Amino acid sequence: MKRIVLAGLAGAVVYFVWQMLTWMLLPIHGPTVGPLPDEAPVRDLLVEQKVETGVYIVPYGSEEAMMDPESEYMKRHTDGPIFSIYYQQHGAQPMAMSVLAIGFLTDFLAASIVATLLCCAVGGCCCKSYLQRVGFVTAFGFFLALTGHVSYFNWMHFPADYTAMFVLDVIVGWLLAGLVIAAIIKQPPATCSINTT
Template identity: 35%
Template structure:
């Protein structure tokens, strides 16, 4: 029962922290910038005219992927692509052709369930550590390390390979690490074992 309560409490903390961070704090970090109305109108018109369907697109696109080309033609296109890549700009576009409700309850429910799945997974590790006699501090550190690992394997990977700007990555890492640090307090306090309680 404590495991279930711990996972639920951790998921609630993550959900509330996410709301506070993205509604109140993220915009002060300048890691996510909104386009001006005129810019948005021009760019949206271009995207709608040139992107056929919902998907993730990148540019400059590799000209040889999925194409049967002669060695000479492949080399020529690769050289052209290399020149465009080095000259820039570079970009990744996450494009949704259809609009979505701003307050879609499905998105909120799904977001909470994602948090819950994550807290269940980390709670399993905390339970095993507690069985070995880990005290509150060690149980909390397990959850914190989970958050640090999540940041490294997601945000830093995107920073390295996808050239996501550093300020955006810092913002995302703050969200993840602080969220798990707070969730860890709830999880570590609730999920205890007889051995851990004697500490």
């Protein structure tokens, strides 16, 4: 159990630092996220309509409209534009300590889950060497990229460059985390147990 906690903590530190670098220093996400040409009219309209906190997509259609090739929804969806709004009605500090703390806790829980699964896998034929264990952890980056970011690209029409940078981000991040997790989780299941008794 101690090894799993240690691996989870080490993996979380590496992944958290990588995330900070990708957003603040490396030219990964900056070029794919930008301001509206004129933010004020859009913001004022949303405020005037008293839009509540939530996620909104345009155009929006009922199930019937989605199945009807002649519907107004189908025409609007085909003609464009298509966009999503992730709307927070009330303001918040952009880099509040609570945001950073929850971010690190999230990374710790994720890294701990991966460490636990790796601990269970080291006795098999695919995770005996260090590089195999690194590959095992890195595979979770691919899993996250496919089920998360590529899915949004496909279903929600997120831009290709935005998606590609997030795919790169999570795969490299879990590769780096894998380097430290694999160095800690290297014993067979008999001595790498989550049993605390």
